Amino acid sequence: MSALPAIFATAAIAQHLLASTSDVLSSRTPWIVHYADDSCRLGREFGADGDKIMVMLDQFAPGDVYHITLAGKGTERLGKTGSDADVGFGPELTLQTKVGLMRGTNTAGEPVVVLGPLDLLNRETEEAHPLATAAEVAKIRELRIKRRSEDLTFRLGAMTSALAGMRTCTADLVKLWGLDPGQQQNLASLPAPLTSPSKWLKSSDYPKKALRKNEQALVSFRLMIDASGAPTLCRIQVATQSPEFKELTCELLMKRARFEPARDQSGTAVPSYHVNTVRWIVAD
Numbered sequence: 351m352s353a354l355p356a357i358f359a360t361a362a363i364a365q366h367l368l369a370s371t372s373d374v375l376s377s378r379t380p381w382i383v384h385y386a387d388d389s390c391r392l393g394r395e396f397g398a399d400g401d402k403i404m405v406m407l408d409q410f411a412p413g414d415v416y417h418i419t420l421a422g423k424g425t426e427r428l429g430k431t432g433s434d435a436d437v438g439f440g441p442e443l444t445l446q447t448k449v450g451l452m453r454g455t456n457t458a459g460e461p462v463v464v465l466g467p468l469d470l471l472n473r474e475t476e477e478a479h480p481l482a483t484a485a486e487v488a489k490i491r492e493l494r495i496k497r498r499s500e501d502l503t504f505r506l507g508a509m510t511s512a513l514a515g516m517r518t519c520t521a522d523l524v525k526l527w528g529l530d531p532g533q534q535q536n537l538a539s540l541p542a543p544l545t546s547p548s549k550w551l552k553s554s555d556y557p558k559k560a561l562r563k564n565e566q567a568l569v570s571f572r573l574m575i576d577a578s579g580a581p582t583l584c585r586i587q588v589a590t591q592s593p594e595f596k597e598l599t600c601e602l603l604m605k606r607a608r609f610e611p612a613r614d615q616s617g618t619a620v621p622s623y624h625v626n627t628v629r630w631i632v633a634d
Contacts, residue, residue: 373427374503378402381512383519388572388587390519392512396504397424405493405504408466410570410587411625412520412535414482415475417466417570417588418493421456425463428500433631436496437465438472439506442489445496446472450629452568454590464568464590465495467627470513478540487513527574527623533614534622541575541609541624550606551628557594560630567595567630571603577619579609587625599628 375396384391392407403424408417438445493504524531574583584600612622
C-alpha cells in the first residue's frame with residue numbers, strides 16, 4: 351500500500367535556520383523489531399557513548415514506506431530549526447528531497463527528530479510502487495540525511511533479515527484489523543479520496559491554545575473504510591505532543607474524509623484501510 355503525501359495544517363510564524371555539523375555513525379546494537387498496538391518499529395543504536403542516536407523505522411501498514419525517528423543528544427548536529435531535509439537509503443540511490451522534518455523531545459527528555467514518509471527505494475510516496483525486491487534490499491547499506499551544510503550518514507549494515515521481520519509484522523497488523531492480508535496486497539485498486547486530503551484539515555482548524563504556545567504535532571492515523579467508501583473508524587497509530595491534536599485530527603477526518611472504495615480483482619467493492627500522516631506545523 352502506498353502512502354499519500356502528508357496532510358498539512360499550518361499557521362505562519364517566522365523561524366530562522368541554523369547550520370550544524372556532518373558525520374558518519376556506525377551501529378552499536380543489533381536491529382530489533384518491536385510489535386506495537388497499531389504499528390511496527392525497527393530500531394538500532396548508533397554512535398559513541400555520550401553522543402549516541404537511536405534510529406527507529408516505523409511502519410503503519412504493509413509496503414515500503416517508513417517514518418524515521420532519531421532520538422538522542424547526537425541529533426543536535428542536525429540543527430535546531432528548519433522543516434525539511436534531503437533523506438534517503440543508499441548508498442546507490444538518489445536522496446528524496448524536501449522530506450518533512452520535525453523536532454521535539456521524548457518521555458526521557460531526549461531531543462528527537464522525526465522524518466518521513468520515506469520510501470525504501472527513495473521513490474515518491476504518493477505513487478503506488480511494487481515492493482522492493484530482495485536484490486534491491488540487499489543493496490541498502492546506509493541512511494543519509496542532508497540539511498544545507500549538515501550531512502549525517504548511518505551505516506545500517508545488511509537489512510534483508512530486519513526488513514523481512516517488518517513485513518511479517520505489518521501483515522499481522524492487517525489480520526488484527528479484521529482483513530485478509532493476501533486480499534489487501536492484491537487489490538485492483540486502493541481506497542481513493544474523493545476530495546484532496548489537503549481539504550480535510552484547514553489552517554483555521556489549528557488549535558488556538560497550541561498556536562499561542564507555538565506547539566506542533568505529527569499525527570499518523572488509520573481510517574477503516576467500508577465497501578461504500580465511508581470511514582467507520584479512526585485510529586491514531588502514533589502521535590507527538592498533546593491529546594488535543596489527536597482528538598481533533600480524528601474528529602475532522604471522520605467528518606470530511608470520503609473515498610471511492612477499494613476493489614478486488616473482480617471489481618467488487620471491499621472493505622480496506624487508509625493510512626496517512628497529519629503535520630500540524632508552524633510555518634517557517
